[in-house]
Amino acid sequence: MSPASAVPPARPKAVPVPTPETRPFWDGAAAGELRIQRCLDCGQAYFYPRPICPSCGSGDVEWFTASGRATLYSYVINHRPAPGFEADAPYAIAVVQLAEGPRMMTSLVGVAPTPESLQLDMELQVAFEQRGDLSLPVFTPTESEDS
Numbered sequence: 001m002s003p004a005s006a007v008p009p010a011r012p013k014a015v016p017v018p019t020p021e022t023r024p025f026w027d028g029a030a031a032g033e034l035r036i037q038r039c040l041d042c043g044q045a046y047f048y049p050r051p052i053c054p055s056c057g058s059g060d061v062e063w064f065t066a067s068g069r070a071t072l073y074s075y076v077i078n079h080r081p082a083p084g085f086e087a088d089a090p091y092a093i094a095v096v097q098l099a100e101g102p103r104m105m106t107s108l109v110g111v112a113p114t115p116e117s118l119q120l121d122m123e124l125q126v127a128f129e130q131r132g133d134l135s136l137p138v139f140t141p142t143e144s145e146d147s
Helices: 023-030
Strands: 035-039 061-065 069-078 091-098 103-107 123-131 134-141
Touching (some): 023 035, 023 061, 023 134, 103 134
Antiparallel strands (some): 035 061, 069 091, 069 123, 091 103
16 A cells, blocks of 8 residues: 555544633533533623633632523534544534523534524534543534424
8 A cells, every 4th residue: 555545543533621720611511511600799601611700800700500501603514624523524613602691612413514404593402422531512402493
């Protein structure tokens, strides 16, 4: 076999590395819960994890379990997969608006990655995908969206 025809070995999907600031988020995902933070001074819920409220600057924040409900805010259909995602292409990368207010980037599962299937503001529900030692939150249409 010539070097030009050699197939490189498949690479695994990337796995996030938890940090002390993100550990409660990953522990929640392992338990099947979507955990985000909320400021105890101004009441603003936020995501991505950080020790200071992005709205008012307070350090008085807490973790809580979000409902797991969201709506589709934006998406892109990726036809050029990242290493490890070749078997999934094409796939949808989305920004969802959580019912609690924050937006988060995620993957969409259980729905065709086509503009006809991905309607902005469609109702979604969190699900979890195991990758290595971590569970990653992904989103899927709610039961009412299937009808």
